[in-house]
Amino acid sequence: MTESTRASELTMGKALGAGLRRAMRDDERVLVMGEDIGRLGGVFRITDGLLDEFGSDRVVDTPLAESGIVGTAVGLAYRGYRPVVEIQFDGFVYPAFDQIVCQVAKLQYRTQGRVKMPITIRIPWAGGVGAAEHHSESPEAYFVHTAGLRVVAVSHPQDAYTMLRQAIACDDPVVFFEPKRLYHAKGPVDLDGDIADAPPMGVARVVRPGEDVTILTYGAQVTTALDAAIAAEDEGVSLEVIDLRSLSPVDYRTITASVRKTGRVVVTHEAAREGGVGAELIASVTERCFPYLEAAPLRVTGHDIPYPPAKLEKHHLPDLDRLLDAVDRVRDVPRAGAGVVA
Amino acid sequence: MTESTRASELTMGKALGAGLRRAMRDDERVLVMGEDIGRLGGVFRITDGLLDEFGSDRVVDTPLAESGIVGTAVGLAYRGYRPVVEIQFDGFVYPAFDQIVCQVAKLQYRTQGRVKMPITIRIPWAGGVGAAEHHSESPEAYFVHTAGLRVVAVSHPQDAYTMLRQAIACDDPVVFFEPKRLYHAKGPVDLDGDIADAPPMGVARVVRPGEDVTILTYGAQVTTALDAAIAAEDEGVSLEVIDLRSLSPVDYRTITASVRKTGRVVVTHEAAREGGVGAELIASVTERCFPYLEAAPLRVTGHDIPYPPAKLEKHHLPDLDRLLDAVDRVRDVPRAGAGVVA
């Protein structure tokens, strides 16, 4: 992403707020709803100031009930509104699961396209912030497996700003993951661009080109991957880091091009491994690139455990060392100790 | 499975009922709960007769609220009971998702093993019976991705009987999938065996040995795979069909042995492909058996769509033809028309 002359330096949190404000100005059918998003501006302050600008008709503090929030958003969408729902933390989306899976995802199909569900479900997401139980979940695979939903994850302020506007403008429901760990990370944001000119939501981005190994990742883990690429470079290994941006659909064109070049793939995400997004990526990459693969694609993920207590989360999160270990293994370089995958 | 002298010929439905009865006789802390399971015996009559034998303390017709059913089962488990919950149909498990994911799955971890959750969640499952919307879902991948749960799927009456008893006897929560399509399928059932002597719940079974291609599947799709094996045999192709039985954990020992022999793998399930169990199987098999693979493992699954109306479901379900088509493709045999996977 190139810094434009008009770009301001914003945190991801501020960029998201700016994206919401812009979307609400552009389309009066957009409204935001959730717990504590009004006067408080949300527990992460993403919606700060929106109540004052748009009033309580469009910035709706709801009762404390996630199924109710998503279910009433469905009704508002029936009525032609474009609700942007904030789920306060990743771990609180499950009470709304039925409404998301059976209603939000299926209504367009159920009505043969007559009823659209342009609902954006924003989820402050994943770990690494030392939080209490249920505040560090990575539930993205559940939504990826749910036909009818689009799922995206952002990794820096410009994408946060642009992709949130694109998600809101999209006529399909979008589950929008915001890595909490990056809320305070700053970056340049062009606030004036037209969302139609920006890369579409569904397109992956090669954030760092490389030759030896393709790293597929998304969200805050992009940062870890970039760190790994720098560390690997010191050892003379060139990593190509791809930020998926869209988890459903996945941009296999970009991925395939990379894998055909490198022949080696490591997928990394925070979510548990079993049935995670990494499984889908490896299965699809293997189906699409088998003749080009020089080694089995590997996964570096959270363990298959409930999210551990904060002081132990660093042993759960796939860190630089574990990523580099996998890079060694995918390159068939033996290393002290055995590998993670048996 | 060999027919023993004591084996009776039972439908899967009757075998499940017999398994419940046996478990309730063996352990008075076992109770069953759900909608319409008492006087009616459940909409599939699995619990038929249990109310008369065990009374309403142990056969509990609950209010119509799945979160309530699972949430109260958690409380009963705290108290030392072993609740067997019936979710009326696959599509009605989602209102209970939060209790399953945040409580049932996590309580043992949360309490460092002090509180056990020996809850069995029985789910009449999947399609092919011409049912209305929400009555043919295949939600197993959601549970496979949820650490703390065990997930099993049965494919014939003997397993139904034995594995249900094993699930109930297990100190961990088990999500137990029963293919509706097979409720009326008959098979011999040894009603007297000790569950400790039977193959453990977590072990896969080679239901048909073969040399050329490994077919990994579970539930009613095992039948389709066996049909495919017969059809393929006519063409001189030998399929090894593996019934996974346990979807979490997966028995990779059995699978690996097979794949090292055949070098070719097709996974088939009814659930949507994206993020389905097949993705995990292919990713894991590729990681474990890469040097032995002669072709990319393929998936033959439901499309990535909400479950279609009954008259169209045959185009969604992965049938014999689509499975054979994939067998051809994994064997690099070109066929009229292009393949399913792009």
Add this chain to the structure above:
Amino acid sequence: MTYTPTTQERSSVDLDLPAQLLTPEGERISDERLDRWAADLDTDSLRTLYRDMAVARRVDAEGVALQRQGQLGLWAPAQGQEAVQIGTARACRADDFLFTSYRELGVLLVREAAPADLVLTWRGEALSTIDPYALHVAPPQIIIGAQTLHAVGYAMGIQRDRSDQVAVAYFGDGATSQGDVNEAMVFAASFGAPVVFVCSNNHWAISEPVSVQAAVPLAARAPGFGIPSLRVDGNDVIASTAAMRWALDHARSGGGPVFLEAVTYRMGPHTTSDDPTRYRSAEELEIWRARDPLLRLERHLTAVGAFDEGFRAEIDAVAGEFTSRMRAAAINAVTRPAIEVLDDVYAQPHAGIDEQRAAFASYLAGFAPDEGGSR
């Protein structure tokens, strides 16, 4: 509303005494809460209501017959519930938006759903065929209670549009146990949303009597959320109409949500797959047959000399015409081609589904034409 420590009794509302304007014997009686809302219902109006109910019953019977003949996969009979369905739906304005469950056949008829709409879903040809925006009714909901939140959200939209429409949520007695229905009441009360909750208490949720769901009358639930409620005789089409008019007026004029419990009875099985003899007695059914919503209005109209052969013939003609179109729609239904299972998953282009669609199309094309016919 606050109980004292010594109070242990349960509600004093008698299940058998909901608001009524027409007795089972066909006598027109007075109810001070409802009279003014039924004042204009003259004999002509009552004949129209009767005709609607009678047609609904005929359509329902045709649905059952079509299912028995293998033309439909399933049918959820509405027999016995015609009064609440027709009465409440007729009370609505055409632009009020209704969110129903699978059993509200009468509501769909009032909303002028086409005969085909009533059979194609149960036949399994489509998940739904109606145009919700043309009919102002959402596709019937199967997930118990989910639609109540949609109605409340829609009503919140009405508020934002400063419109005087009303959203209506229909659901059953069993549904009241679902979290969603209770959350719907929380949201509706919190926002003062113009929504009417119509709970058809037909005494059964499949095999479970309403006593499994609630220890007190369902109408008692709503005031605890700050929502006024009324128990009405749901087998009395006059009372159902009147109660709904009151409720709609209350909601339409800014009074916020209202909850109606319509006390009625499902005379048939839960669905054509169900066998109610396993869980309820013949005597119970007889008691409710005597309270049949059609019978009582027929008695009333007969007493006032407004029920004659001509009227019967008119009903026959309307019902006959509708049911024969329904039957034709079922029998002549053309199943959509295989490839269409992949349509309408997304509103905008989607790389995943587009690729799968193309692959499936070429797979299908690989079959010889005669084989392809079976696809």
Add this chain to the structure above:
Amino acid sequence: MTYTPTTQERSSVDLDLPAQLLTPEGERISDERLDRWAADLDTDSLRTLYRDMAVARRVDAEGVALQRQGQLGLWAPAQGQEAVQIGTARACRADDFLFTSYRELGVLLVREAAPADLVLTWRGEALSTIDPYALHVAPPQIIIGAQTLHAVGYAMGIQRDRSDQVAVAYFGDGATSQGDVNEAMVFAASFGAPVVFVCSNNHWAISEPVSVQAAVPLAARAPGFGIPSLRVDGNDVIASTAAMRWALDHARSGGGPVFLEAVTYRMGPHTTSDDPTRYRSAEELEIWRARDPLLRLERHLTAVGAFDEGFRAEIDAVAGEFTSRMRAAAINAVTRPAIEVLDDVYAQPHAGIDEQRAAFASYLAGFAPDEGGSR
């Protein structure tokens, strides 16, 4: 319970008039519903209750301090809610089983949780450390309302064991909006389960006033489910004790569930991460400071000559001892080794986790000892 069409008013229960036995000024008053349940509370008992509350407040302040000093990741202050927490928990029998939220510090203290139990979770060393079966209290629940169903299920187990224990569900005003809490009332009423619902209405759910959750007092909710309820002054430890004794007795003697709304106030922030000045006024806080649960009992005890320096010293000693052990437990906490993140996922051997554990162990072993130290 059934509203008539002309009824539009909301509940008549006055939010400011919950059952009270001790005024903010420290005056002991009478309430005919509660008197008999408080009759035996002599000065000694009141001193014990005061001591518990005062210790709870000190422990709470220590928690906040430890968080400020970076020893804890978070703390959810209970200041202002001591009376309902101590009063209701003290009313319980030791074998009654309590299911709480994250804010019921006083309940944990009454249940004799160890000082370490109060800090290790907030420090992030463990998800919970208490032994639920030793203390008869479940690990504090973070998912709002989820524990209410657990309490009802536990109570169903009590029924099946023909025991006279009672299960207790603690939750907040915000929780009442969750489907789970309403389903809990449905199940409790349907089965007549021996469970007491204790809703601590502290007026706020983070930044949302209780008026966002409910249009009428929360105590009004329960009777609609067939559950007797009582609004009690949750800042009055005598009334809280008495109301809980009534409720427990009702449930224990087979009367089924009871719902208490304890009207109280969260004087501090929602958690140490929260800034309440963004959403509530200093005036509001002042009003509630005047209703402080400790202050009023101190006034009363002073008036009856039972509050002296000796008593103050005794409290200081108990609180000081407890808080210093708490502080030590936090500061000296030893974080468990990396490999233990994989422990206790399953109760029985599990091929997947066992393999992952072995692989992770060997990965960890690959680090040099000094590096390994950081793991």
